[in-house]
Amino acid sequence: MAKGYNQEEGIDYGETFAPVARLEAVRLLLAFPCMSGFKLFQMDVNSAFLNGIINEEVYVEQPSVFEDHQHPNHVYKLKKALYGLKQAPRQWYERLSNFLLFNGYERGMIDKTLSIKKSNSEIILVQIYVDDIIFCATKDSLCEEFVDVMQGEFEMSMMGDISFFLELQVKQSKDGIFLSQSKYCKEILKKFKMESCKEANTPMASSCYMDADVV
Secondary structure, three states: OOOHHHOOEOOOEOOOOOOOOOHHHHHHHHHHHHHHOOOOEEEEEOOHHHHOEOOOOOEEEOOOOOOOOOOOOOEEEOOEOOOOOOOHHHHHHHHHHHHHHHOOOEEOOOOOOEEEEEEOOEEEEEEEEOOEEEEEEOOHHHHHHHHHHHHHHOOEEEEEEOOEEOOEEEEEEOOEEEEEOHHHHHHHHHHOOOOOOOOOOOOOOOOOOOOOOOO
């Protein structure tokens, strides 16, 4: 974990913006296989930010448990990103995006985190959210090909059918795709110690008088 708060803009890093999929885009992608009748799958990138290539010259001191006793004053020059660096998310997305472009995928015109590949009348859609990737295709072989390509370049974990993504519980069946946030709600209640609170249909006083807004 690098101490990114010590970095100076213009010296240690330049642009840091990295596109992130909006929840609306994820919902649209969930709707597509629901209408078309095929499954949505999920993959996870292990240590995603460590795959980003650093463009700037960045030096870090030796970690306390990995010091070189023969050269205690030496520092490391980074070739790849570390968690904590301000440019790490951007460099990871750039590496992944360029890799997909090299393998025949196209970026979405509006949503840049969406990658599309067409093969004759078949199509595969890939949505990226930092280190989580969800994808679906009109043909199973396209999904298998995508998994092989990704695992050949990065250390990936194949999660199988999507079941939990961005606090959304996803259940796929022949009748459609069902979304729920019950697990997320329970975690919020547990976090604020409200599991045993009294339930109420209206979470505010229903008999209070409210004045009309004054413009």
